[in-house]
Amino acid sequence: MKNFIKSIIFILVFIFLFLNVFDVLWLDDNNISLFYKEKKNTADIVYVGSSNAYVSFNSTLAFHKYGFATLFQSTDAMPFILTKYLIKEAERYQKPSLYIIDIAKVADGKEEYDYSNIRRTVDNIRFSKNKMDALKEIFEWKNVPKEEYVNFYFSHLLYHNRWKDLTVKSFEPNPELYKGYLYVDWTSQINPQEKYVWQDEERDMGKENEKILRDLIKYIKDNNLQVLFVLTPRVYSEEVNQKINFAISIIEDSGLEVMNFAKDEDLKIDPETDYYNFAHLNVYGSTKFTLYFSKYLAETYKFRNHKEDADYKSWHEEYERFKASFKKESNKDFEEVLKEYEEDY
Amino acid sequence: MSLTSLVFVLFCIITFFLYFIVPKKIQWLILLIASLIFLFYDNFSVFTVLQLLIVILSSYFFGRLVDKYRDTKRGKVFLALGIIIILGLLIYLKYTNLFLTTFNHFLMLFGNSYRFELVHRTSLIGISYWSLIMISYLIDVHRGAIKSEKNILKLSLFMSYFPILTSGPFIRYDDFKDQVDRGEKKKFSYDALCSGLVRILWGLFKILVISQRLGYFVDHVYGHMVVLEGMYIFLAACFFVLQLYTNFSGSIDIIMGVSEILGIKLPENFKAPFFSTTITEFWRNWHITLGAWLKDYIFYPLLKSNFMQSLNKKCKNIFGKKIGKKIPLYLSMLIMWTLIGIWHGGAYTYIIGSGLLQFIFIFLEDVLEPVSNKINKKLGINTDTFSYRLYQRIRTFLLFSFSMIFFRANSVYEALRIIKHMFVWNPYILFDNTSLYYAKLDMFDFRILIVSLVALFVVESLSRSYNVREKLFKQNIVFRWGIIYALIFAIIIFGCYGVGYDAASFIYRQF
Numbered sequence: 001m002k003n004f005i006k007s008i009i010f011i012l013v014f015i016f017l018f019l020n021v022f023d024v025l026w027l028d029d030n031n032i033s034l035f036y037k038e039k040k041n042t043a044d045i046v047y048v049g050s051s052n053a054y055v056s057f058n059s060t061l062a063f064h065k066y067g068f069a070t071l072f073q074s075t076d077a078m079p080f081i082l083t084k085y086l087i088k089e090a091e092r093y094q095k096p097s098l099y100i101i102d103i104a105k106v107a108d109g110k111e112e113y114d115y116s117n118i119r120r121t122v123d124n125i126r127f128s129k130n131k132m133d134a135l136k137e138i139f140e141w142k143n144v145p146k147e148e149y150v151n152f153y154f155s156h157l158l159y160h161n162r163w164k165d166l167t168v169k170s171f172e173p174n175p176e177l178y179k180g181y182l183y184v185d186w187t188s189q190i191n192p193q194e195k196y197v198w199q200d201e202e203r204d205m206g207k208e209n210e211k212i213l214r215d216l217i218k219y220i221k222d223n224n225l226q227v228l229f230v231l232t233p234r235v236y237s238e239e240v241n242q243k244i245n246f247a248i249s250i251i252e253d254s255g256l257e258v259m260n261f262a263k264d265e266d267l268k269i270d271p272e273t274d275y276y277n278f279a280h281l282n283v284y285g286s287t288k289f290t291l292y293f294s295k296y297l298a299e300t301y302k303f304r305n306h307k308e309d310a311d312y313k314s315w316h317e318e319y320e321r322f323k324a325s326f327k328k329e330s331n332k333d334f335e336e337v338l339k340e341y342e343e344d345y
Numbered sequence: 346m347s348l349t350s351l352v353f354v355l356f357c358i359i360t361f362f363l364y365f366i367v368p369k370k371i372q373w374l375i376l377l378i379a380s381l382i383f384l385f386y387d388n389f390s391v392f393t394v395l396q397l398l399i400v401i402l403s404s405y406f407f408g409r410l411v412d413k414y415r416d417t418k419r420g421k422v423f424l425a426l427g428i429i430i431i432l433g434l435l436i437y438l439k440y441t442n443l444f445l446t447t448f449n450h451f452l453m454l455f456g457n458s459y460r461f462e463l464v465h466r467t468s469l470i471g472i473s474y475w476s477l478i479m480i481s482y483l484i485d486v487h488r489g490a491i492k493s494e495k496n497i498l499k500l501s502l503f504m505s506y507f508p509i510l511t512s513g514p515f516i517r518y519d520d521f522k523d524q525v526d527r528g529e530k531k532k533f534s535y536d537a538l539c540s541g542l543v544r545i546l547w548g549l550f551k552i553l554v555i556s557q558r559l560g561y562f563v564d565h566v567y568g569h570m571v572v573l574e575g576m577y578i579f580l581a582a583c584f585f586v587l588q589l590y591t592n593f594s595g596s597i598d599i600i601m602g603v604s605e606i607l608g609i610k611l612p613e614n615f616k617a618p619f620f621s622t623t624i625t626e627f628w629r630n631w632h633i634t635l636g637a638w639l640k641d642y643i644f645y646p647l648l649k650s651n652f653m654q655s656l657n658k659k660c661k662n663i664f665g666k667k668i669g670k671k672i673p674l675y676l677s678m679l680i681m682w683t684l685i686g687i688w689h690g691g692a693y694t695y696i697i698g699s700g701l702l703q704f705i706f707i708f709l710e711d712v713l714e715p716v717s718n719k720i721n722k723k724l725g726i727n728t729d730t731f732s733y734r735l736y737q738r739i740r741t742f743l744l745f746s747f748s749m750i751f752f753r754a755n756s757v758y759e760a761l762r763i764i765k766h767m768f769v770w771n772p773y774i775l776f777d778n779t780s781l782y783y784a785k786l787d788m789f790d791f792r793i794l795i796v797s798l799v800a801l802f803v804v805e806s807l808s809r810s811y812n813v814r815e816k817l818f819k820q821n822i823v824f825r826w827g828i829i830y831a832l833i834f835a836i837i838i839f840g841c842y843g844v845g846y847d848a849a850s851f852i853y854r855q856f
Contacts (some may be wrong), residue, residue: 003535010826017830021838150351157843164789 029174031072032124044068049102052232060319062294067305072180085134107205107243178322190271198263203242229258235278291345369530383507404479412493438468443691471510508600514614514634531608541606548598551591553840559588561785575769617805622737624706698751
């Protein structure tokens with residue numbers, strides 16, 4: 001019995017050490033891993049999508065303005081096929097009253113994604129049946145060779161190699177994200193050839209992408225989820241524009257709502273000042289987008305205002321941290337910028 | 346089934362579980378089933394099953410016949426037949442290409458343009474081990490040292506006991522039967538489990554942290570010999586010996602640990618060989634059971650053979666007693682070392698690297714020993730000092746490293762080319778802080794290697810005086826667990842395993 005207890009203690013200590021060691025060796029925090037660190041059932045909205053989502057929508061600003069909490073289930077170049085599984089994950093931990101699904105990547109084929117795009121997302125999903133299902137679908141979708149499955153199930157087979165890349169920063173929480181929002185100060189003017197005007201023509205986005213979208217819609221309907229599809233503002237190519245139109249038609253035909261901010265002129269995104277690059281808004285663009293979109297969300301969905309709620313104290317803190325960071329980087333007072341923009345939105 | 350794979354871990358857990366829950370009567374049967382699964386895991390075909398059947402059936406039936414007709418002419422014939430069949434199969438599977446290459450060389454020598462095509466034959470894992478093990482079984486039966494096994498399945502277990510299939514050690518039938526078949530039921534032992542697991546961890550550390558890492562450097566240098574020469578090749582030659590040792594002894598540690606948990610003690614195969622001061626001593630501490638096997642079944646019988654005895658007499662008459670008695674000894678050694686070379690692989694590189702060169706070194710050590718003693722005496726060199734022993738150890742290591750250039754090379758010609766490229770003077774690569782890192786390993790890898798090799802040599806040094814694991818388990822829990830956790834995490838973090846792509850590219854990018 002004594003030996004048995006000793007063995008159990010040894011294993012428990014090992015697990016504790018293992019989890020802590022790999023917490024450092026693992027990928028830096030992203031919006032998938034940070035999602036689990038939030039208090040359960042405190043999110044009003046979960047915003048699912050690729051980097052467009054968390055670069056465009058400043059969740060701390062939206063909270064500051066209207067008191068609703070938005071969390072992200074988004075990573076860089078996240079394959080659209082994982083949307084369903086991230087919603088399922090959100091259902092397990094948050095049960096928000098609204099899901100916003102960014103469709104910027106809805107028409108991208110599997111050849112556009114490498115393993116790193118996939119693993120940045122799936123490796124951060126906690127071990128569960130949902131994760132296993134997601135992996136199963138990914139294996140099929142990407143034709144992952146069977147001998148490589150084990151590397152997805154035991155992610156440390158990959159990350160143990162990261163010890164050479166560790167820096168002091170690896171031991172700290174990711175300071176770049178403010179409740180998931182990533183703030184970029186840099187402005188790059190969009191070239192004239194990149195100034196693209198949205199067209200209404202459609203083009204087939206491929207059987208596989210269509211099936212993925214229809215599966216997602218079916219899941220949403222089967223589970224009676226309140227969902228708003230959005231296309232965040234950025235520059236799209238003609239081909240992608242037309243394929244997205246095809247997707248928009250499918251969504252609208254199914255009775256779900258889509259908001260296309262890529263062609264919304266009232267948003268007043270200025271290509272000269274509001275882009276970080278052609279695919280992402282900078283802090284000025286995201287402020288405009290957040291003010292515009294959050295107003296719509298607050299008015300339409302009537303979320304409870306949590307500003308005075310003690311459980312949401314961290315939201316105020318993160319907004320203050322964001323403002324301080326903005327001040328440091330741009331030497332400007334964010335409240336001043338906000339005041340200027342608020343006149344228009 | 347690789348010893349460092351997750352499949353092997355799973356395989357062992359299931360085997361341990363079944364082995365300890367079944368009654369004593371069928372414990373051996375669990376081991377046999379596990380061994381057959383291990384044997385055929387990567388290689389199941391009619392051809393490989395046939396290989397096993399040929400060896401097991403001939404060992405069993407000729408063993409019984411040799412036992413029955415022991416001390417008769419008929420017994421000797423059955424013994425010879427058994428050995429011929431087993432050896433014949435081994436030669437057919439492993440040495441056909443050696444013969445074909447030799448024929449091709451002869452054809453080339455005589456201007457004939459015809460060439461025999463080399464063949465690829467799939468042999469079962471561990472065939473070089475279990476063929477010799479079964480030959481020794483037949484010889485032991487013939488000598489009357491053991492009784493022949495009546496149960497063919499139990500004999501099959503002796504032959505195919507899974508821990509020894511990948512890298513030995515050579516086991517003796519009597520020792521094995523004593524532990525598996527006789528005595529009480531093997532009960533699960535917590536102490537054996539802990540001790541076995543620590544040994545397995547040590548083996549994994551040697552393979553994954555040291556051997557694999559050294560392998561990157563060695564493979565890269567040998568693959569880019571025109572660019573990387575001089576000190577690179579010198580380092581690669583030394584690293585290869587360390588790679589070979591840590592891989593081989595690491596595998597042995599793993600299988601010894603597994604067998605220890607099963608309650609079956611296997612003979613040690615290594616005893617801190619790099620602390621040897623001569624090549625003779627080195628081979629007493631390196632692949633010990635192979636040396637012992639060859640001495641018992643080749644060297645001594647050869648030395649005692651009628652031919653050698655008469656040669657001994659003739660040489661004594663011609664060269665005098667002192668020199669005369671050495672000639673049959675050296676001749677027997679030459680034959681034995683050639684066989685060791687052949688056993689290591691069916692190519693001349695093995696015969697030269699692990700056979701003939703070793704014989705030459707041992708021969709020279711023996712012949713030059715009086716000269717060396719005289720020189721030391723004249724120069725007043727104190728040989729009973731640490732510094733002298735250190736010099737001897739380094740000399741032994743370098744000689745062995747040199748011979749292993751042949752062992753590692755793809756052909757004798759390539760080995761000679763490597764040696765030629767080694768004699769380029771560029772020691773600056775050790776000091777300029779960049780050149781060394783051209784060969785696959787970066788600064789971090791070298792740091793890990795230095796720390797790991799120091800740890801290895803400290804443990805090896807301590808193991809010469811006492812059982813390190815026993816000593817560890819007598820320590821207080823904090824220290825004991827600290828060491829074990831350090832070992833586990835060194836393997837998990839610094840081990841060279843897992844996916845081929847670089848984790849750095851997976852570091853979270855925002856977009």
